[in-house]
Every structure is written in C-alpha cells, then in structure tokens.
Amino acid sequence: MRKSLYIISLGISLLSCETQNKVVQTVKPKPTPQKQVQPPKIVKPPVETERGEYFTVNLADAAKNDNTISFGSIVSAKPAQYNVVKTYFPALAQNFRQKYLVLHYTALDDEKSIRVLTEQTVSAHYLVNDLDDKEIYQLVDENKRAYHAGISAWRKDKNLNDNSIGIEIVNMGFTSDATGKKVFVPFPEYQFKKVAALAKNIATRYMIPPTNILGHSDIAPGRKQDPGPNFPWERLYKEYQLGMWYDDAVKQAFYDLAVSTDFQSQVITSPFIFKVQTMLQGFGYDVQPSGTMDDATKKTIETFQYHFRPANYDGILDPETYAILQALVQKYP
Ligand SMILES: [Zn+2]
Numbered sequence: 172m173r174k175s176l177y178i179i180s181l182g183i184s185l186l187s188c189e190t191q192n193k194v195v196q197t198v199k200p201k202p203t204p205q206k207q208v209q210p211p212k213i214v215k216p217p218v219e220t221e222r223g224e225y226f227t228v229n230l231a232d233a234a235k236n237d238n239t240i241s242f243g244s245i246v247s248a249k250p251a252q253y254n255v256v257k258t259y260f261p262a263l264a265q266n267f268r269q270k271y272l273v274l275h276y277t278a279l280d281d282e283k284s285i286r287v288l289t290e291q292t293v294s295a296h297y298l299v300n301d302l303d304d305k306e307i308y309q310l311v312d313e314n315k316r317a318y319h320a321g322i323s324a325w326r327k328d329k330n331l332n333d334n335s336i337g338i339e340i341v342n343m344g345f346t347s348d349a350t351g352k353k354v355f356v357p358f359p360e361y362q363f364k365k366v367a368a369l370a371k372n373i374a375t376r377y378m379i380p381p382t383n384i385l386g387h388s389d390i391a392p393g394r395k396q397d398p399g400p401n402f403p404w405e406r407l408y409k410e411y412q413l414g415m416w417y418d419d420a421v422k423q424a425f426y427d428l429a430v431s432t433d434f435q436s437q438v439i440t441s442p443f444i445f446k447v448q449t450m451l452q453g454f455g456y457d458v459q460p461s462g463t464m465d466d467a468t469k470k471t472i473e474t475f476q477y478h479f480r481p482a483n484y485d486g487i488l489d490p491e492t493y494a495i496l497q498a499l500v501q502k503y504p
C-alpha cells in the first residue's frame with residue numbers, strides 16, 4: 172500500500188507544468204468572493220486621449236510628461252487570481268524604447284522582398300513597396316525587435332535593432348559601372364512620399380530626434396550602402412522637417428574658409444585627418460581616429476556623402492564635404 176502511494180506521488184511530480192495546471196484547475200476549490208479593489212488614497216485620474224486616428228492612452232497628465240503616452244493597447248501581466256491595475260500609479264520616469272528610425276533598401280523586387288523579410292532571418296517593421304498605391308506593409312509590431320540593422324553603431328549606441336524602427340524600401344540598390352563606380356537605382360516620387368509620410372508619423376509619435384533618423388549605411392559604414400545617395404534626405408528635411416540637413420549659408424562660410432587656405436596640402440597631414448576622424452566620430456559615425464586616411468575612414472566619408480553630399484560620393488575629403496561636415500557638427504553637436 173505504502174509503495175503504491177509512493178508511485179502515484181512520483182507520477183504526479185513528473186507531470187508537465189501544463190498538465191499540472193489542468194489538474195489544479197479541475198480540483199480548484201470554490202473561489203472566495205473577490206475582494207473589491209480599493210483605489211489608493213492618492214488617486215491620479217486617468218486621462219484618455221485620442222490623437223488623430225491613433226488610439227492613445229495617456230495614463231498621466233499629458234501636459235506634464237508626454238512620455239507616459241502609450242500607443243494602442245498597454246500590454247500587462249495577468250497573474251492568476253490577482254488584478255493588475257494600470258491607472259493608479261503611472262510613473263513619469265519612462266520613455267519610449269524606439270529611439271531611432273533606420274531607412275533601408277531591399278535590393279530585391281516586391282515579391283522577393285516580402286519573402287525574404289517574412290520567411291527568413293531578417294525583417295523590418297515596415298516594408299514600402301514600389302507600387303503607386305496606398306499600401307504600406309507592416310511586418311513586425313513596433314513594440315517588438317525586428318532584425319534589420321545587424322552589427323551597427325551610432326554615437327554611444329550599439330546594436331540598433333534593440334532601439335529602432337526599421338523601414339525597408341523596395342529598390343534594386345546599385346550596380347557597378349565599367350570604372351567600378353556604384354550606380355544606384357532612383358526612388359520613384361510616389362514611393363518617396365510613402366516613406367516620408369510613414370517616417371513622419373513614426374518620428375512624431377516616438378519623438379525621435381533629427382540626429383537619430385538615419386540610413387542603414389550611417390550605422391554600418393562600409394558594410395552597408397542603403398538607402399544610398401538617391402534617397403532624398405534633403406527633401407525629407409525641407410519638406411517634412413525630418414532628420415538632419417545643414418544650413419546653406421553656414422556651409423558656404425565654411426567652404427569659403429576651406430578654399431581660402433591651402434586645403435590640398437593640409438588635407439593629407441596626420442593632424443588634419445585625425446581632426447576630421449574625430450569630427451565624424453563625434454557626429455555619430457563608428458570610426459576610430461588614427462591620423463591616417465585608412466580604408467575605414469574613406470568608407471565613412473563615402474557613407475557621409477551618400478547622405479549629405481549625394482552629387483559626388485567618391486569617398487574623397489574635398490572642401491565641400493569638409494564644409495558640410497563642419498556645418499552639421501555645429502548644428503547637431
Ligand atoms: Zn539595410
């Protein structure tokens with residue numbers, strides 16, 4: 172008798188968690204009447220707001236701290252027999268995890284872009300097709316991590332998949348011509364408008380600063396080229412007030428200063444190269460100041476030109492590139 176009891180108890184202890192739960196449920200004692208949840212003494216009344224077509228819940232006072240806004244539903248724990256109350260004690264010390272907006276091109280057509288970004292090991296939150304229609308595809312929840320950035324860095328941040336929203340644009344990328352120069356495929360106007368509207372909405376909701384609206388190449392210089400020099404960052408800044416761009420007058424002043432000196436003999440000296448590398452690094456690029464014009468520095472300059480001097484992206488530090496860099500560093504310290 173004793174032995175058989177032992178076998179039974181051993182059998183129960185070997186049951187899986189799921190099965191155990193089921194067992195518990197079947198023998199659950201009659202629930203005691205649920206206690207009325209009493210509001211705490213210091214009550215902060217919930218403020219519910221509708222912003223545009225987005226349902227938002229602002230648990231605290233929006234005027235005090237915009238960070239307490241949540242978009243859509245608030246995901247909460249549902250512990251058995253207990254009640255998680257969202258509205259009593261919203262903390263002011265919180266912000267969004269979404270710090271960056273990163274733009275890409277897929278280097279694939281519509282159909283292959285969808286397949287690769289949904290069935291393989293890479294993904295993005297949004298995919299902008301190259302059709303002149305009204306659709307933008309969402310592939311990943313904004314609150315979840317998508318795998319679009321890979322090894323990446325900007326300013327003090329690394330691995331930007333953790334804190335960014337990724338937008339993939341269907342575009343075939345580039346081919347190399349006879350001289351080895353990369354020739355990039357342009358973005359149609361209707362596609363740029365989709366990207367800009369989407370970026371505007373995301374950046375506004377998460378309050379993403381101009382310095383954190385970037386191309387994949389910016390956060391992985393040399394390793395990535397997308398979205399390339401044909402993506403109109405200047406228009407994104409001027410028409411949608413998004414991202415970074417320099418002021419023409421400031422750039423012109425720096426340019427005049429550069430060409431009034433013996434730029435060509437300065438630009439090859441180690442202290443000058445070190446200074447430029449330090450500026451690029453301070454601006455955000457993941458480049459190590461070495462005082463020599465190494466391959467990583469040339470690639471970083473080419474990447475910088477894709478974004479801020481797209482008319483010529485030869486990777487050479489000329490007076491105009493240097494003037495634009497100075498104007499940007501001054502504007503976005
Ligand atoms: Zn990319």
